[in-house]
Amino acid sequence: MADTQSLKPEQYTSKCNLVTGYRIYLPKLVVNYIFTIISLGFLQLVFYWKPVWHLKCTSTKCQLREATVVLIQNQFHESFVENVKCRKIQVPLTSILPDQSNECPDEVFSESISEQAVDIASAKAQPKKCHHSILPSSGESDIDDDRRALIRPTKQLPDGEFQFIFFEHKKGVYYWNPVFQGFLPLQGLERQTELSAFYDKLKGYSKEDQAIRQGVYGLNEILIEVKSYFKLFVEEILNPFYIFQIFSMILWGFENYYYYAACIVAILIISICISLYETKKQSVTLRDMVAHSSTVTVLRESGETEEISSRFLVPGDVILIPRKGCIMSCDAALITGNCIVNESMLTGESVPVTKTPLPNPPATEGAPVSCYDVENHKRHTLFGGTHVIQTRSYGPESVKAVIIRTEKVPSMKGELVRSILFPKPVGFKFYRDSMKFIGLLVILALAGIAYSIVTLIHVKACIDDLVYKALDIITIAVPPSLPAAMTVGTVYAQNRLKKRGIFCISPQRINICGKLKLICFDKTGTLTEDGLDLWGVVPLQDSHFLPAIQKPSELTHGPIVVAMATCHSLTIIDGKLSGDPLDLKMFEATNWILEEPGVESNELDTIAPTVVRPHSNETFYPNGNSELNPYEIGIVRQFPFSSALQRMSVVTRTLDAKHMEVYVKGSPEMITSLCNSNTIPLDFQHVLQSYTEQGFRVLALAWRQLDPKVSWHHVHKIPRGDLEANLTFLGLLVLQNALKSATTPVIAELHNANIRTVMVT
Template sequence: MHNKAIEEVLKELNTSPFGLSQEEAERRLKRYGLNEIEERKESVWAILLRQYTNPLILILVVAGFLALLLGDWKDSVIVWGLVLVNGLIGFYQELKARASIESLKKLTRQKVIVIRDGKEMEIDAVFLVPGDIVLLSEGDVVPADLRLLEEAGLLVDESLLTGESVPVEKYSHVVLPEDTPLYERVNCLYKGTVVVRGKAKAVVFATGRQTQMGLMAEKLEEKPPESPLTLALRDFSKKLVVGLVLILSTLVLIGIAQGRSWEFIVFFAVAQLVSAVPEGLPIVITIALVIGAIRLARNNVLVRYLPAVETLGSATFICTDKTGTITEGRLKVEDYIPLNEEELFLCSALCNDSDGKKGDAVDLALLEWLDEMGFNWLGIRSIFERVWEHPFDTKRRLMAVVVKSDKGYKLYIKGAFESLSKLAGNSLNVLQEKHDHMAKRGLRVLAFGYAELERIPEDIDSVKIELIGLVGFLDPPKKGVKEAVERAKKAGIRVIMITGDNLLTAKAVASMVGIYQEGDFAIEGASLANYSDAELYELLKRTTVVARALPEDKYRIVKVLQSHGEIVAVTGDGVNDAPALRVADLGVAMGSGAQVSKDASAMIITDNNLTVIVQAIMIGRLIAQNIAKVIRYLLSANGFQIIYNSLAIISGMPLPLYPTHILWLNLVTDGVVDKAYPFTKYEGDPTKEKPKRPQEVFLGKKQIIYILYTAIICALGHYLLFSYILSKYPYELALSISFTSSVVSLWAVGIQEISSKPFLLNPIEYVRTNPYVYLGIILGIVLQALAVYVFEDFFKTVPLDVEHLQYTLIMPVVVFLAIELRKWVEWLYNRKAW
């Protein structure tokens, strides 16, 4: 509608300045529907079901059925119990987060003044229809997408939609080209924006999902990317299933060929399958994520989608908006040039409609500045009585008042430098130079002037003024943002500021907080169309500011970065940010932002500050590090058992671990140790590390090498030990020694996996890194003692005396020292490299 004259618009909408009839409005309501954006909520059952679709969980369910078919109902109950508890924890956490989001929503409906049947009336905004004539005044929220018919001094805050922090002047009789971007459509008003000043009469041309806000909501239905951990585990699960089926099938065939009982060997395979599938992994990961979510909550971050917690630590790019995240979202006087300071202060106080609490952002900023300068503006207003005013004129961009003075009257005026220059009688050379310098710094500059009069003027053009100074305004950066940017850069995370503001302002703010530096690129959103996706990616690697960005620009930037393997965190608070928030690897909305942006995000920060986001990323790195330790420990333990039993079957030896031993190992090693890893403190400084791809962190080459190193040493060592003690002691006794040695060895592995640093480098600090692991081992010792000395019939063990216990300690010491040696070699190598 921005490209059509008022008469065309009214004709196309089949309406008039006198509005629709009530009957016609009701007919259109049935046709177009309510003026609201319906939310498509995920059902509670869908959330619950999603908790049980993880591939590892499905493997465990199948393993539970196999155990049940073979008559081992106890193992089935244990496995299914773990599955149930894991799912319920995730389900509870998501419901709790969703309830917190709901509490943030406004419960009241918006009212609006419309003209129907030629009369003004107040209705709920949800009942607006295309063709309705709406009346707006200062402070009103625009209820639908409107085309202006009339306006008087209209200023609108469109930051929610466009990201532009400065209110926009609106004009009704302008007809614009069809390709005019959203932020330049000065003859239209859009749903969700706010009237800062002036009055307007406008016609509704779009409601509900047809509004700009609604069209963006459509994009929110696009499925967000899965978390890196989910993708890594899915890939791992497929390989694990194939590998286990091949290995265990081969072992069963070998066992049967050797004449072993097929029932026994199949039961062994099932027990090995249950043991080899790290059933503790999903629940430990959930615990790590929940603990991470609690830590984040203490840092003003509300987690809506739990798997997103681990994504934090992998972020390589932060695409942040400016207003409200980097800046305070309000104007502040940054600099001023006085030619007559006293008159400049008087003009700032008297040519001002704010009461210090509400009003235009510029007027509020001026009063705050006067307070800081120690100027009593309230007292001055009581002395000088206002007798005439020229309200803010959006076309001429100025405002003037006349007050009584001892000598007659004084006129005070403020506005754009270009506008006041035409009325000025004094020299402008000095001020022109100062004005241009301030503008290049990205400041919004206003000129101030005054004139002494003998009588009240008929109009502003009849007055010759004297310019008395300039004042530059800026939306100031928030405290701590600069330090946060430095921290992010140090941690290898690139920060791109994407804003609807003009390029000069954007660069100025970005420079203040260290985002933009000499040599960086700063571009406007309109120029992005000139680049292919491949070219744009190369450009984005050197770009730190994207100004005049539209929602589709931000959306495309995120998609391009993701297509090249980047993990992208996006911050935003407006409707314009919602599409990018939805498709980002990690969408972070502001607590004070639009509801649609919160619904599109994975997290909400209650303190709208980039500092919080960077801190959250550091917490995310700790979470990812601890999850990696859990994976490494569990897979090392499971790999050891498979290799150990495989060697015995292939060589024709009796089984060194009974099926019940294999299942018990999961309880007294994995079960009591792995649950403690999420409480491990961070090693070193997270900001000194570069981002790592999630697959590399969780199941990368280095991780696999560590797992195989530990598993092979454990398996070979125990195989040789079992061969020896089998020649010395009866099978039952050798089996008990092998069983207990395996348990203690995995405790040794558990201690070594607490940290990547050598244990002997600083044993006290090592213990402090995570004391809960040792508490878990103490519990495991009690359980193992019960298995060997109390329930020996159930576990097919015999009590061990001091002589036998000595053999159970040989391999734990060997395994501990072997891992310690690997750590020392790596630590010395890295130290030399530094």
Template sequence: MARFEVNGKSVEGVDLLRRRHWTARLDFWPFLALYALWLLLAVPALDFTDALVILGVLSASHILAFLFTAWSVDFRAFVGHSKVKDIHAANACKVIPAKFLGSKEIVPLHIQKTVASSSTSGETEEIYFDFRKQRFFYSAEKDNFFKLRYPTKDLFGHYIKGTGYGTEAKINTAMDKWGRNIFEYPQPTFQKLMKEQCMEPFFVFQVFCVGLWCLDEYWYYSLFTLFMLFLFESTMAKNRLKTLTELRRVKVDNQIVLTYRCGKWVKISGTELLPGDIVSIGRSPSGEDRSVPADMLLLAGSAIVNEAILTGESTPQWKVSVAGRGPDEMLSIKRDKNHILFGGTKILQHTPDKSVNLRAPDGGCVAFVLRTGFETSQGKLMRTILFSTERVTANSKESGLFILFLLFFAIIASGYVLMKGLEDPTRSRYKLFLSCSLILTSVIPPELPMELSIAVNTSLIALVRRGIFCTEPFRIPFAGKVDICCFDKTGTLTSDDMEFQGVVTLESDAELISDANKLPLRIQEVLSSCHALVFVDNKLVGDPLEKAAIKGIDWIYTSDEKAMSRRPGGQPVQIVHRYHFASHLKRMSVIVRIQEKFYAFIKALFRICGPSEQACLSCFSGRDPHNFNSFHLLFC
């Protein structure tokens, strides 16, 4: 059967399946036939003890087959489903995620027929499946599945001309397509988590050992061991439940958002936002930081946001509108981040644009909703935490190899006991089978997983006390193997304070000028104005490198976007417009006014120069730095 491709990074392929009737399952009728053969052939021909031993082997095999359907997705698909080629004959599918993005899953396949629009006749058919809070649709033309599309790759002209949803019918259609703007995932119960813990191979093996000991009349030791097993597993399930409950608190704030619908501004809940909505967003009138309920494209106005929840970067980011972009340019989420307000980030300050036609009555910035729910940047982070890793248990590769090594000798010993026991016709076959089984099970000491569970529980409690939550407790031993950590964020282990060392000009013949008084006035004007510094609550915030440059040349920057020298003789530099730093261009620029004359200053960041965290910063004023390479190679 050909595997269906999926147009998405998170899924590698999809296999079509059809669920078998319970009587046709491969873990039912073959064993039913074996039980019938045992009843018809073994019971009349053998004595009671031998027949009971055979029944025990059959029952253990049946239970093992049932457990394998929980341990292996491929085995569950083989036992309970049949592969099909026709998508209309399928009612389930096995989803194979991309490498390192979790384990396989079997999910229902939905075939939904909807009434076509007035422009077309008949019915339309939608075939889709939901996988980890994402919906994938089937394309009959391309014969593959594609992820539900959001309006994130249109022209800027499309967004600028957007007027939201004009009718209730369009709103209902969009709601059916994209759903509500919420992080909705099932809250597991203690019983469900306990069932998962009890279905693990190690736990099943320990319970099997306890059963064998009971048959060998070790009642007290067996029951005490069983009690301890359930006690440790219930503790583990309780800790996991606490962690998942903490994660469930991460949700879209149920705030009231002013939205432009049906030709007027209306107040709706943030959970009712839809991709394509036009909304008013800004800091709350009370002065509290307001979180962004969805990913939005800023159409009018500017905002300063804190994106630490997504990037870990403590420096506030300045977001500007798309007013200066060409209408025929295509939006790129990665390239045009300075125009996008990401869900979950906090708005520290906003400035509305009063020159646009569609103005918000509450004085907020006008934005176009791009993505909602689990497709937002915050939602993707939640999906990564919840789904993108396979569950880890007490099993490990090292312990498995060690057990296989011991099992080799246990099989030899058990075979020898069985051979000698069969030579004695007076020996009980029941006791012989029990002795051989105990020899095999003695390879794995029941205390091994129990001790590991105790160690993991202790570590888990210590982490929770420090505010660190772990959804997969048995990954803690893996973390203990780490001996090298690499951090890419300044401020994690190092300080982000910068010190001004000097400036190299085009006329200085590669000489570092440390005295700011000796710098040309134009260089001082460029350094003091070509930056992205802003005032938040009367405090200057932004890139430490840019703040150090202004401080080093002894200039000041005010909240009205004006730079002035502390020394007499300099003229104030008024910023008229900023073109913020573009990562794909590696530069930013500003238009400034000095004594009623306008200038354009450009700044380019070329490279990070070394462990001392100096940066090669080039500021131009209308000239090409022909000898820049020789300069930066000398000092960096």
């Protein structure tokens, strides 16, 4: 067994229990068959309810590397039994998957020394290194032979093939890696991939390389099983409560207690039918929502393109995004062109967002290597399930993206589906108290049985009466009609909610709604209106705030107006201006016009794909020349808003001007930290506080001029941080977000019911 000290366990923060390896043990299996026959099959029914018992009664513990079955116990004290599978692949796994030997993965199922069990560790790794060799198409990694022999998670077979050992758990795949002496989650390119690799190394796969990787990653699809009514019926009827009901009805039949038994049978049949219908309906709905397969264009290693089904995509594939858009079938990092994306399926926000290419910082000796990260680069990532509305590119080059994660990894869409299929258990005190109450009833029933037996023996009752009366006490203490009645009540409540436009994916939780003590609300769009209104602009003069101006269109065309007209991510979709409501209000207040080139001009225009200009046909004399030119400003480069950076910025160029300009918009605290201190008013904090205390939302604006020597091509290579430095403070934007008319009475009603309300934003 490997020395686990080399795995640096102190880097993990364990928040789970164990994963234990098992393999079939023949003597236990024989004993299991014997007792199954003796119990007339009842033992197998118990094992159906308790798979862990079945595993322990038929298998024996073994080292994890030799296991054919694993027992998983998570941090919620849930137990799962999964079969370990083995698949033949044509190349070593190290030539397909990223090298994880220098990192701590987010989740590892690794072997323990003291027991043949494992910790499921979940942690954020310590400082991580980037991969210097990402999925080489030659099938060779650049690590030395000794290290390759150690980390190879596959065993070569006599026929030259290799073994890929893995198990599937909650729609995720975990593969065996001897370095960690455990199973690691299958990964794509979502971690530790150098940004430069997306441009320099990932050029697409040949058909053969793609097929080899499919042996590991499988098909790019999420399979939602829709069980037949017969299978659903069998699973439902084998529920312990229903078995107890059947037992009770048989007992009442022997006692000639037909009428009550008939009522219970009727309720039982109705509740089962309703439950089967709802379960089937929800499964079909989820399958139809998740299922998506389309034809995509992939770039091959040779430079040619080919149309294939999206089911065959693997991480590292390069795809071309159609100009008219598409539905993304997996997560992909954008490397050329821009995309306008509707992410409402994942975020619930209907406002389209702009996606820009991944940064490609130049390699500098001694500087840390920049790596891809899904969270940090989400503005450059097209997520599975989202709708690409349209694309834009510079020149004739196609809009390209590199596949990061497919559904087996899984993608963002896959994670959403997993959260629906396998929700985290919620430890309600109400449920715990209910179980304690049922346990108390069982204790009382046992006491009643003991008392009845003693009493009946004392009066010399026959054995039949003794058995019937004892069993009757059980059916009285634990009412057989309770599950059926709960099902009928839950379905009725669900239908009432549905009529009010409220849908519930977990009906069993409706029962605890009456126990709610705290309700959390989102702010924008829930408590307040969706949009913001521009209340006013607070400009500067000689580093002093001027009174707020209610109509920004009345301002002269200085830097603050240009900042409002250009510093946004608006786009035109179907002839209408679309984008963030805040940006829309800000731009509309300037009374300017935004123009985007059409398909024909887009292919020829390599300077500024988007232009803004005043509504009136204004002209000016550029550089003192006598020739009049229209006053137009082109948006040369755009940095979308980042919540982590608390700002967005653009690089612009006025028609025929010699220099470019940078405009930045963001939180006042962040913008002032980027500005020259001598441009910030002395009463900045006082003025800012006066607006925020009134409930206004306040943004700050700043700008700077770039050196005339900075060319269009050069500005696209300058890091964002260098462009957003040494800014000049321009002023404040003051916006208001009005409450919805229903907000105040609803909050008051909740307070009257002693329910605490919290705003989460």
